[in-house]
């Protein structure tokens with residue numbers, strides 16, 4: 001069988017883009033190889049670890065088990081898209097630094113995209129709800145506690161409850 | 168890259184049927200959370216796929232003219248949990264699928280895929296069995312509807328003929344009206360784990376909340392496919408709400424189920440869990456229905 005390609009147009013981090021994509025590609029393959037968005041990590045590649053997480057039309061997905069051709073017409077957000085227009089990092093990224101929620105860093109973009117989906121809901125979640133919403137990500141280094149703190153702190157800050165953010 | 172031989176993207180249900188007829192070797196891909204993982208493991212490698220993921224007409228929850236709840240087969244777990252019709256009439260289904268994998272799996276995984284894979288541990292299956300769900304199948308001959316119990320043939324095999332796809336799951340009005348239910352998943356971890364045993368119970372109480380007019384119970388991982396425990400239901404149907412009857416109910420379970428040894432758990436352990444889950448799930452269902460168990 002000869003190679004099969006398809007033209008895929010979508011919005012990535014706010015920019016309308018279009019490329020011929022191999023139909024066998026996962027969304028991870030497309031984002032990393034065709035668009036050089038290397039925050040999208042190749043981890044387990046079977047939906048277990050969350051290192052490849054991206055937001056598609058407002059919901060968080062494992063890009064490793066998502067066909068690239070399904071991106072047609074969708075709005076995709078990767079970690080790169082969280083940076084401000086001046087290239088500065090976002091509050092949630094800063095919180096990961098401040099709380100020492102990053103060690104080797106391999107899991108970090110995926111965790112931050114899961115966190116971004118939580119923050120986008122613009123409401124306060126209980127500790128258990130935050131843990132449940134972060135349960136699709138694995139980290140082999142930090143032991144999760146600092147990651148949890150970074151997410152909770154940013155959630156409270158965005159809701160204007162800064163004081164309670166001090167855990 | 169996945170080892171896909173060719174990919175055909177369906178543009179409508181009819182188109183999907185035509186593609187399946189045209190490519191008899193091809194396998195359907197919905198959310199892909201089973202099939203793409205299998206492909207990575209080398210199991211479905213080199214296959215042709217018919218993608219139905221783009222068929223929005225197969226997404227969402229609505230009412231049929233006769234009051235049945237219609238769940239499009241492509242509806243994702245997170246959309247089922249968040250749906251107002253589900254929350255009002257069959258809340259337990261939303262709770263059950265909220266226990267699948269993790270948040271990202273619940274955004275991609277579909278209820279159609281969860282039932283068409285024929286897997287006994289599927290978190291939606293026991294609740295669908297326990298609520299007399301009906302499966303809608305569309306194929307070259309048109310649409311047919313069958314009870315979910317007949318849809319499962321054996322482990323990993325469901326009643327889909329060449330060219331057919333599952334288009335919806337229906338919960339008839341008489342199957343949900345007046346019922347309250349509870350699902351319990353026993354697994355080693357709270358997230359990202361497959362059920363060792365899953366148990367879904369529901370009950371319809373009399374107006375004074377003293378009699379169990381109907382009780383239904385189904386299990387996952389108590390046999391090769393999900394199953395109803397009919398003997399257990401018969402043992403307490405029409406009886407009063409009491410601690411003793413709840414115990415009778417749970418005790419009767421062992422006559423109905425056929426769990427086996429696996430690397431996850433021994434047969435004996437599964438039997439023990441099945442009894443405990445039945446009791447707890449019935450107690451909770453009674454409480455949700457407004458009843459009170461004595462003692």
Ligand SMILES: Cc1cc2nc3c(=O)[nH]c(=O)nc-3n(C[C@H](O)[C@H](O)[C@H](O)COP(=O)(O)OP(=O)(O)OC[C@H]3O[C@@H](n4cnc5c(N)ncnc54)[C@H](O)[C@@H]3O)c2cc1C
Pocket residue numbers: 046047048194195196197198199200201202203204240241266267268269272275276277278279280281282283284288289290291327331332333334359360361362
């Ligand atoms: C990390 C991880 C964790 C998981 N955890 C759980 C869990 O806790 N509980 C659980 O129950 N499952 C779990 N799963 C399995 C999986 O997510 C579910 O079974 C899901 O419902 C599959 O749906 P899908 O649409 O992604 O399936 P697909 O992979 O697209 O399809 C599954 C099968 O069904 C067939 N099929 C799909 N839709 C149709 C249709 N409409 N008509 C005909 N045939 C169809 C396909 O041909 C294929 O054989 C997990 C998976 C992963 C990767």
Ligand code: FES
Pocket residue numbers: 041042043044045046047048049050051052053062063064065
């Ligand atoms: S790389 Fe996608 S979930 Fe692990």
Ligand code: FES
Pocket residue numbers: 101102103104105106107108138139140141142
């Ligand atoms: S920081 Fe190393 S895996 Fe999480």
